[in-house]
Amino acid sequence: MADSVNQDASYEEEHVHSVYEQIASHFSSTRYKPWPIVERFLTELPDGAVGADVGCGNGKYLGVNTKVFIVGSDRSSNLIKIAKQHHPHSAIVADNLSLPHPPSSFDFAISIAVIHHLSTPARRVEAVKAILTLLRPPTRDRAGSGGKALIYVWALEQKDSRRGWDEGHEQDVMVPWVMKGKKEKSQKPTKGVRQTAEEMVREEPAKPTEDKTFLRYYHLYKKGELENDVIEAGGKVMESGYEKDNWWAIVGNKV
Amino acid sequence: MKLLTLNFLTCAIKSCKSTPASFPLHPRDAELEIVEADLNILFLKNILPRLMWDELRVIGSELGLPELPSTPPTREDLVEPSTTAIAAPTSDGTRDAGEEEEEEIPTQTAKDLHRVLLETCIKEGKLVCGNCGHEYKVLEGVANFLLPGHLV
Numbered sequence: 001m002a003d004s005v006n007q008d009a010s011y012e013e014e015h016v017h018s019v020y021e022q023i024a025s026h027f028s029s030t031r032y033k034p035w036p037i038v039e040r041f042l043t044e045l046p047d048g049a050v051g052a053d054v055g056c057g058n059g060k061y062l063g064v065n066t067k068v069f070i071v072g073s074d075r076s077s078n079l080i081k082i083a084k085q086h087h088p089h090s091a092i093v094a095d096n097l098s099l100p101h102p103p104s105s106f107d108f109a110i111s112i113a114v115i116h117h118l119s120t121p122a123r124r125v126e127a128v129k130a131i132l133t134l135l136r137p138p139t140r141d142r143a144g145s146g147g148k149a150l151i152y153v154w155a156l157e158q159k160d161s162r163r164g165w166d167e168g169h170e171q172d173v174m175v176p177w178v179m180k181g182k183k184e185k186s187q188k189p190t191k192g193v194r195q196t197a198e199e200m201v202r203e204e205p206a207k208p209t210e211d212k213t214f215l216r217y218y219h220l221y222k223k224g225e226l227e228n229d230v231i232e233a234g235g236k237v238m239e240s241g242y243e244k245d246n247w248w249a250i251v252g253n254k255v
Numbered sequence: 256m257k258l259l260t261l262n263f264l265t266c267a268i269k270s271c272k273s274t275p276a277s278f279p280l281h282p283r284d285a286e287l288e289i290v291e292a293d294l295n296i297l298f299l300k301n302i303l304p305r306l307m308w309d310e311l312r313v314i315g316s317e318l319g320l321p322e323l324p325s326t327p328p329t330r331e332d333l334v335e336p337s338t339t340a341i342a343a344p345t346s347d348g349t350r351d352a353g354e355e356e357e358e359e360i361p362t363q364t365a366k367d368l369h370r371v372l373l374e375t376c377i378k379e380g381k382l383v384c385g386n387c388g389h390e391y392k393v394l395e396g397v398a399n400f401l402l403p404g405h406l407v
Contacts, residue, residue, distance in 0.1 A: 048301020071263050090260040094400035100267040
């Protein structure tokens with residue numbers, strides 16, 4: 001058991017964590033526009049609410065609401081170097097299955113495009129459980145009074161997207177991330193990460209460099225699967241839906 | 256990493272989280288830096304009820320910072336009392352809330368609290384769990400809570 005857990009973790013280390021660490025700067029330069037449902041969730045929070053952004057990446061959601069306090073966390077220290085600039089929030093390097101927060105201490109949490117990177121059903125349920133553990137439990141007399149979390153995952157059903165996956169397709173896939181070698185993009189990458197910056201900057205412009213492709217592991221969720229994971233993790237689904245190639249759910253703890 | 260963060264951090268090891276000794280984490284060999292930030296009274300007021308004051312006092316003293324008062328400030332302690340009186344009402348005698356917010360002048364207490372929680376940052380050093388003794392490194396202002404395989 002311990003061995004297989006270590007295997008799953010090292011699989012993710014190779015096919016998720018190390019990829020993000022290498023593509024951090026380029027990835028970050030493409031991640032600036034908040035998704036509407038996430039933005040709504042964050043702006044509707046009461047002033048002074050305290051929460052966690054589990055797998056915050058470059059921190060693009062840390063800028064949405066400065067009247068709340070968010071501790072963002074991510075496995076990639078290169079992404080956290082970018083995320084930490086968002087005042088008044090904080091950013092730390094942590095694993096979403098071993099979060100360093102006191103249990104039941106947050107009013108809210110978000111985990112956007114994160115748990116689909118875990119490579120087994122058990123680990124995905126554990127990731128949901130880890131988020132639920134962060135939330136303030138509801139009080140006995142008021143069912144909806146506890147902390148709530150918004151979870152977003154990539155959907156299998158996205159036949160109109162660039163990727164074109166749909167019902168019945170393989171759910172565990174490797175998705176390429178291409179860093180252009182030769183062409184300088186007009187859009188400047190966020191500065192600050194050395195190794196990626198070096199890959200982007202051409203020292204000898206005459207000599208063309210090849211595109212570099214990184215493969216990231218994803219589990220694509222089918223309809224109802226996220227809700228099932230939440231229930232299996234012991235949580236309650238308060239609201240859920242589909243938005244632009246993704247399944248999402250707002251979840252909380254049972255009374 | 257700003258000190259306010261420590262109010263929401265404990266040991267990443269599962270068996271530690273439920274033990275009182277794991278909170279707060281204790282800074283060790285810490286190099287501090289001041290990162291200036293705009294003071295937001297409303298933010299301070301809102302965060303007040305969330306602060307684990309006694310634990311923050313412990314952290315402050317471990318870092319050699321000026322001693323924090325024995326009891327946490329109240330919301331009223333953060334705003335100069337004169338400000339609301341000075342604020343001129345509009346012709347119909349009402350003021351909207353947003354306007355009033357802008358007029359609030361922070362007290363020295365608010366400035367001190369802002370300084371400690373949001374501007375005082377751990378740049379380099381370690382955070383140590385009081386239960387298991389595990390040390391988490393802080394490098395370039397970022398605390399790293401990744402655990403070695405045998406502790407997961």
